[in-house]
Amino acid sequence: MLVRMDNLRVGFRTPQGVSEAVRGVSLTVGQEKLGIVGESGSGKSLTARSILRLLPGSATVTADKLEFDGIDVLSAREGALRRIRGKRAGLIMQDPKYSLNPVMTAGAQIAEAWRAHKGGSRRQATKAAIDLLAQVRIRDPARVAGLYPHELSGGMGQRVMIAMMLAPDPELLIADEPTSALDATVQADILRLIEDLVAKRGMGLMLISHDLPLVSHFCDRVLVMYAGRVVEEVKAADLHRAKHPYTRGLLECLPSLVKPKPQLSVLKRDPAWSAPQ
Amino acid sequence: MSSTRDWLLTDAPSSRRQAAWGRRYRRWLQFRTNGLAMFGLTVAVILILGAVFAPLLAPQNPGAQNLAMRLAPPSAQHWLGTDELGRDLFSRLLYGGRVTLGMVVAVVILVAPIGLLVGSVAGYAGGWADRVLMRVTDVFLAVPQLILALAFVSALKPGITSAVIAIALTAWPPYARQARADTLTIRHSDFIAAARLTGASGTRIVLHHIIPLCLSSMIVRMTLSMSGIILTAAGLGFLGMGAQPPMPEWGTMIATSRAFILAQWWVPAIPGIAIFVASLAFNLLGDGLRDVLDPRQR
Amino acid sequence: MTASMIAVENLRVRFGTQDVVKGVSFSVPRGGSFGMVGESGSGKSTILRAVSGLNADWTGRMEIDGVALMPKRGRAFFRRVQMVFQDPYGSLHPGQTIDRALSEPLLVHGIGDIETRILRALAEVALPSTVRFRFPHQLSGGQRQRVAIARALMAEPEVLLLDEPTSALDVSVQAEVLNLLSALQKSRNLTYVMVSHNLAVVAHLCPMIGVMQGGNLVETISAENLRAGRTQHAHTTELRALSVELEDPEEV
Numbered sequence: 001m002l003v004r005m006d007n008l009r010v011g012f013r014t015p016q017g018v019s020e021a022v023r024g025v026s027l028t029v030g031q032e033k034l035g036i037v038g039e040s041g042s043g044k045s046l047t048a049r050s051i052l053r054l055l056p057g058s059a060t061v062t063a064d065k066l067e068f069d070g071i072d073v074l075s076a077r078e079g080a081l082r083r084i085r086g087k088r089a090g091l092i093m094q095d096p097k098y099s100l101n102p103v104m105t106a107g108a109q110i111a112e113a114w115r116a117h118k119g120g121s122r123r124q125a126t127k128a129a130i131d132l133l134a135q136v137r138i139r140d141p142a143r144v145a146g147l148y149p150h151e152l153s154g155g156m157g158q159r160v161m162i163a164m165m166l167a168p169d170p171e172l173l174i175a176d177e178p179t180s181a182l183d184a185t186v187q188a189d190i191l192r193l194i195e196d197l198v199a200k201r202g203m204g205l206m207l208i209s210h211d212l213p214l215v216s217h218f219c220d221r222v223l224v225m226y227a228g229r230v231v232e233e234v235k236a237a238d239l240h241r242a243k244h245p246y247t248r249g250l251l252e253c254l255p256s257l258v259k260p261k262p263q264l265s266v267l268k269r270d271p272a273w274s275a276p277q
Numbered sequence: 278m279s280s281t282r283d284w285l286l287t288d289a290p291s292s293r294r295q296a297a298w299g300r301r302y303r304r305w306l307q308f309r310t311n312g313l314a315m316f317g318l319t320v321a322v323i324l325i326l327g328a329v330f331a332p333l334l335a336p337q338n339p340g341a342q343n344l345a346m347r348l349a350p351p352s353a354q355h356w357l358g359t360d361e362l363g364r365d366l367f368s369r370l371l372y373g374g375r376v377t378l379g380m381v382v383a384v385v386i387l388v389a390p391i392g393l394l395v396g397s398v399a400g401y402a403g404g405w406a407d408r409v410l411m412r413v414t415d416v417f418l419a420v421p422q423l424i425l426a427l428a429f430v431s432a433l434k435p436g437i438t439s440a441v442i443a444i445a446l447t448a449w450p451p452y453a454r455q456a457r458a459d460t461l462t463i464r465h466s467d468f469i470a471a472a473r474l475t476g477a478s479g480t481r482i483v484l485h486h487i488i489p490l491c492l493s494s495m496i497v498r499m500t501l502s503m504s505g506i507i508l509t510a511a512g513l514g515f516l517g518m519g520a521q522p523p524m525p526e527w528g529t530m531i532a533t534s535r536a537f538i539l540a541q542w543w544v545p546a547i548p549g550i551a552i553f554v555a556s557l558a559f560n561l562l563g564d565g566l567r568d569v570l571d572p573r574q575r
Numbered sequence: 576m577t578a579s580m581i582a583v584e585n586l587r588v589r590f591g592t593q594d595v596v597k598g599v600s601f602s603v604p605r606g607g608s609f610g611m612v613g614e615s616g617s618g619k620s621t622i623l624r625a626v627s628g629l630n631a632d633w634t635g636r637m638e639i640d641g642v643a644l645m646p647k648r649g650r651a652f653f654r655r656v657q658m659v660f661q662d663p664y665g666s667l668h669p670g671q672t673i674d675r676a677l678s679e680p681l682l683v684h685g686i687g688d689i690e691t692r693i694l695r696a697l698a699e700v701a702l703p704s705t706v707r708f709r710f711p712h713q714l715s716g717g718q719r720q721r722v723a724i725a726r727a728l729m730a731e732p733e734v735l736l737l738d739e740p741t742s743a744l745d746v747s748v749q750a751e752v753l754n755l756l757s758a759l760q761k762s763r764n765l766t767y768v769m770v771s772h773n774l775a776v777v778a779h780l781c782p783m784i785g786v787m788q789g790g791n792l793v794e795t796i797s798a799e800n801l802r803a804g805r806t807q808h809a810h811t812t813e814l815r816a817l818s819v820e821l822e823d824p825e826e827v
Contacts, residue, residue: 039745039746039747040716040745154615183614183615183772184614184772184814184817184818185614185813185814185817186614187817188817188820210745210746211746211821212746213821213822214821217820217821249747250746250747253746253747253749253750254746254750254775254822255750255753255775255776255778255779256775256779256822257774257775257778257801257802257815257818257819257822258802258819258822260778260779260798260802261779263754263757264750264753264754264779265750266747266750266751266754267747267750288709288713289705289706289708289709290708290709291705291708292708293672293674293675293708295708296672296674296708296709296710300710466665467660467661467662467665467666468665468666468667468668468669470629470658470660470666471658471660471666471667471723471726472668472679473628473629474627474628474629474653474657474658475653475679475680475683475684475726475730476648476649476650476652476653476654476680476683476684476730477679477683481683485679486668489670489671490668490669490670
């Protein structure tokens, strides 16, 4: 297992006391595609980011167990964490505009990521960068390597981000809403690309999204989170057989192109869903 | 007491007034946690109170000369000693605060609205209005502040009023630049577009929607530049272009006693320390206010 | 053409040297809804901003209720046409209470009776009256979008322009807002133009849909034909396939 998480809790200190955003999440990730779905504030991003301990400074994290490939993340030193972050586990974020350095060319950024983990000469790194850009299916990698982030389209930027994350050959890829800033046509391409790369390289994938149909389409297993807790785990293929009223509600309130509904059904939130078990 | 607190901190205020006070109280709670800023606020309040109540607090008449006691070191009778004419330094310091701090307040009151208006109009209108207003601003920015003020005062007649006007004339450009920069960042936001779609006029949008958002950074800038204004006022006083003797003003006090800096160092040092403390207090206060007021920090 | 509430003919919008909207024509009957879909940069939002009067730099002909629009709009225009923006976090003034945001259109147009109108508006969009004196940051995204809709309706317009009104919201909130929009349309006989990248959302609210690509309206299709897959243009077919594929993988 790549990731083992047992009873993860993430809290934030506020003037009114500690408010818990993640309340006892347990999960494992192997060489598979795991989807985590939830609405804003469900704690899905915090759960995934706590694996890399990439949380805001005001957050407090506790867990009975939080391991990446047997390494205890919570007690690990910053140095040991750095060997995981970006090297053994990559993070793809929502908007490439904000995660790329605006004053460095795409190629230089990938080359830098490659050199930081693999060493080697500048020329080797540049070659590797172009090779990686080709792997994320950019048609003219040598030209794109010389472009600055503002010269890239959204989809292209996200491909560069992915190429950067692939540079050190990670074992786990965490994709946090990787396509929600992109157009539908580009979104499908990027997800197919991620899917292929994961299969080819034998990586684990955690796909975090608010889009339940999208996630179930691309993952093996889906965790549905509500108010800091996993309310249901389903095999992606069995999504339409989901039992929890929240999951059902999420599916039913979507407008459908194929089956028109005069009125959309509205999710009625049951306080019992967020009550401690 | 706790009911007042609940009234202020409620999530569902029931009137405009309650909502506004609630927000102020939250900011105060946040400000209170900043030790340095609280120190700055305390010192600034003490200085201002000292200046306001100078007639009650001062042990002696600030103009009363006693040549027998000139240049006396601090003692029980003269807490901070006396100057070259035997006047009580502590009393002069309190009265000097009225002049110096009064000048600062006058400058700020003159400068902030001008800068705010020029900047926000330039930023919102854009085009030639922006170009004209900003070039004028640049001209004022290009000339060193003290020299422009000096030239202006010597054209009028030396005195507090002309010093205030001179400093105000030279101090507004940074405010205008700041207000313009703030306006540019919010000009294209959706809520300004929504305000335009209500059919509101440009004047209404600038006054009701843009200026309130520039106000917080303006207040911060004001407190931060207060120390600079004190120093400019002191500089003018020192050069004999500001307050005229025998009027006690901190800068002038240093200027007239500079001959004694080696033998009776406390005579020029005490107003110097006052200037330093006031500048520091306003700076700390400004830093603290920025943390509370600047929406970008949240 | 006289029966339509909105008529747009050969609308062109230029940004610098680039044509962003290259001659678009469509019309919407009174009380009807017209949806526009397309990818980012296709020009759909630009059309909305030109109709709303936010962008005065256009050529062509636009009519509201038979009256031609000038680049500069008078106050009367803004009583008839209002807009709801995509991002409810950005479209409300951060320093103004909900009360202030809702009273602003009334003050501008000199409409009296502010107190009762605000309470009625809050009730109409199903917000509790306790939110009235709160600030936007104290509300959830869905509540803010309700406030934005209430504000747009304050001056009792006849046309509502909706720029991706639900794409910043969670799906459960999206359903509530879409239901609210259809209810309001019925009760007030509003005319909608809705822009979205989500085909299912547009088809839910609008019987007629325009597909934008690269500044051109490449196809105007009824929701019924779109559902049935009777598409004419390749881009429409592609967008439909992507939407259906996610919705129901077995069907493709």
